[in-house]
Amino acid sequence: MNKIPGYRPPRLASLDALRGFDMFWIMGAGDCITTMAGIQKTPFLTTLAAQFEHPYWNGFAFWDLIFPLFMFLSGISSVFSIDAQLKKGNSHKQILARIVKRGVILMLLGIFYNNGLNIKPLADIRFPSVLGKIGLSYIFASIIYLYTKEKTQFIWFGSLLTGYWLLLKFTSAPGFPMGDLTEPGNFMSYFDRTFLPGKLSRGIHDTCGLLCTVTGVATTLSGILTGNYLKKERQSPAKKAGWLAIAGMAGILLALLWNSVFPINKNLWSSSFVLLTTGLSLLLFALFYYVMDVSGHTKWAFFFKVIGMNSIFIYVSPKIIHYGYFAEGLFGWFAGLFGVYQPAMILLFVTFTEWLVLYAMYRKNVFIRI
Numbered sequence: 440m441n442k443i444p445g446y447r448p449p450r451l452a453s454l455d456a457l458r459g460f461d462m463f464w465i466m467g468a469g470d471c472i473t474t475m476a477g478i479q480k481t482p483f484l485t486t487l488a489a490q491f492e493h494p495y496w497n498g499f500a501f502w503d504l505i506f507p508l509f510m511f512l513s514g515i516s517s518v519f520s521i522d523a524q525l526k527k528g529n530s531h532k533q534i535l536a537r538i539v540k541r542g543v544i545l546m547l548l549g550i551f552y553n554n555g556l557n558i559k560p561l562a563d564i565r566f567p568s569v570l571g572k573i574g575l576s577y578i579f580a581s582i583i584y585l586y587t588k589e590k591t592q593f594i595w596f597g598s599l600l601t602g603y604w605l606l607l608k609f610t611s612a613p614g615f616p617m618g619d620l621t622e623p624g625n626f627m628s629y630f631d632r633t634f635l636p637g638k639l640s641r642g643i644h645d646t647c648g649l650l651c652t653v654t655g656v657a658t659t660l661s662g663i664l665t666g667n668y669l670k671k672e673r674q675s676p677a678k679k680a681g682w683l684a685i686a687g688m689a690g691i692l693l694a695l696l697w698n699s700v701f702p703i704n705k706n707l708w709s710s711s712f713v714l715l716t717t718g719l720s721l722l723l724f725a726l727f728y729y730v731m732d733v734s735g736h737t738k739w740a741f742f743f744k745v746i747g748m749n750s751i752f753i754y755v756s757p758k759i760i761h762y763g764y765f766a767e768g769l770f771g772w773f774a775g776l777f778g779v780y781q782p783a784m785i786l787l788f789v790t791f792t793e794w795l796v797l798y799a800m801y802r803k804n805v806f807i808r809i
Contacts, residue, residue, distance in 0.1 A: 451669070453727035454515060456740035459747030460727075461508045464491070466746070466753060467790035469502065475783040493646075496622060497702040499715060506705075507658045507716035508723065509750070510573055514662020515724075517581050518670065531585060538581045544809050545574025548755055555758065564637040567647040570754070573659075575652050580659035589667050592660060599657040600710040604701050606653075607709075620702065627651055627707055644706065651708035658708075661717040665724065680729035683721050690718025745794065745801045752800075752807040753793055766792040 469491040476488030490501040524534050549568025583595050607626055608618045615624030622628060628644040639645035669679060694703060694715035703711045731737050737744075746753060766789040774784035800806070 451515075451519075451728070451732055452737045452740070452744070453724065453731040454512060455747035456731060456737075456743045457724055457727045457747070458509065458512050458750050459740075459743030459745065460723075461505055461512070462746050462750050462753060463743060463790070464502075465505055466793050467786045471783050471786040471790065474786055475780070478779055478783060493705060496706060497704050499703050499705070499712070503705045503712075504716055504719055506569060506572075507713070508720045510576060510655065510658045511662040511665070511717060511720040511724075513573060513577055514580060514659040514664075515666040515669070516662075517577065517584060517659075518663055518666025521581065521585055522670075534585060535582065538578055538585070541809050542574035542578035545577070545751075546571040548751075548809075549574065552755060552758055561637060565640060565645075566635060566637045567631070567640070567645045567649060569647055570751075572647045572652060572655050576655035576659040579652075579656045580663055583656075583660060584663045589664075592664060592667070596657055596660050596664065599653055599660070600713060603651075603653045603657075604697075604710045607701075607707070620704070620707065622706070625707060646706055648708075654708045654710060654713050657710075657713050658717065661713070661720070665721065669728075676733045677729065680725045680733055683725035683728065687718045687721030687725060690714045690721060692718075694718060742794070745797050748806055749797050749800055751809055753797060756796075757793075760796075762789050762792050762796075 472484075473488045473491050476484040492500060493502055494500060521534060521538075524537070546568075549570030549572075550564070550566060552570060553565040553568050583592055587595070607620065610626035611617050611619040612624050612626060612629035615621070619625060622641070622644050627648055627650045630650045631639060631645050631648040632643060635645065635649055640647070665683065668683070671679075674682070691714070694711045694713075697711035697714060701709050701711050703709060703715055705712055727740075731740060763785070766785060769792065770788035771785070774781045774788060777784045
């Protein structure tokens with residue numbers, strides 16, 4: 440992990456802003472909404488709060504988009520990062536070493552995020568993690584980009600989704616009928632129970648399991664394919680935004696069709712889930728890209744940009760920095776003025792405290808890179 444003072448790499452304005460928008464919700468804004476709904480149980484707040492909770496198994500909520508959207512954006516970033524290294528004259532071997540190093544660091548950070556630095560028995564350690572899935576998917580998707588052409592990358596994307604569907608369709612856990620997709624009966628969960636060391640987040644299933652890295656690679660690869668398209672000079676940026684939006688709507692439609700035989704399911708990271716989240720990610724990115732990079736309206740997104748420039752730091756740092764302690768000290772008196780809404784306001788101020796730290800880092804040109 441490198442600290443890069445005085446350096447701001449050239450990048451799409453929309454990329455940092457959308458990444459920051461994505462991270463904003465898990466910094467505390469989402470918890471603020473669910474807490475508010477628990478206090479003021481209006482139909483509107485109850486419906487809104489439901490979008491900030493993961494369905495237990497099948498189904499989809501806005502909260503399910505946060506993770507794959509980040510992976511999608513990391514795929515776009517990978518295209519420009521790898522191309523920049525190639526232009527500097529770095530060999531494929533050198534770039535591969537950096538890809539693997541970055542992915543491994545993310546996986547190690549994920550283990551730290553889950554378990555801290557406490558010494559535990561192996562059986563009590565949870566190895567799968569959000570960062571681990573991002574890192575492992577990034578490694579394989581970036582290798583595909585580094586060593587194959589665009590047409591082959593499309594083939595990889597389709598093959599990963601189709602192959603994973605067929606795998607789960609024609610297998611199951613012992614004692615369950617072939618193609619069983621329940622939590623105890625599906626093959627993915629059985630595979631993780633059998634081969635993953637340590638503990639799983641749900642005992643019989645892990646929400647960031649190892650086998651579903653197959654479709655995790657496809658999610659990151661969807662961002663790589665998007666980055667490939669953005670590099671093309673045949674079309675104007677405005678037309679690119681339009682076609683990205685059309686591709687997004689097509690992905691959503693295909694996901695809904697596939698849902699009838701392979702349910703949209705974040706826990707399994709099902710192929711239909713990948714298409715749905717890719718479609719939604721494309722629509723969001725097309726919007727941010729058109730407003731910011733095409734039309735030049737960037738000032739409104741400064742709040743999100745500050746978050747997006749240090750996204751991994753703000754995800755991991757709450758395990759080290761007690762932001763709630765500082766928020767209580769700085770703003771607790773003010774939150775108390777809101778009476779029964781104080782818990783929700785504290786969460787809002789925790790988010791704001793985190794942003795102030797990120798803003799201070801931004802002003803000092805300190806960006807944590809992996």
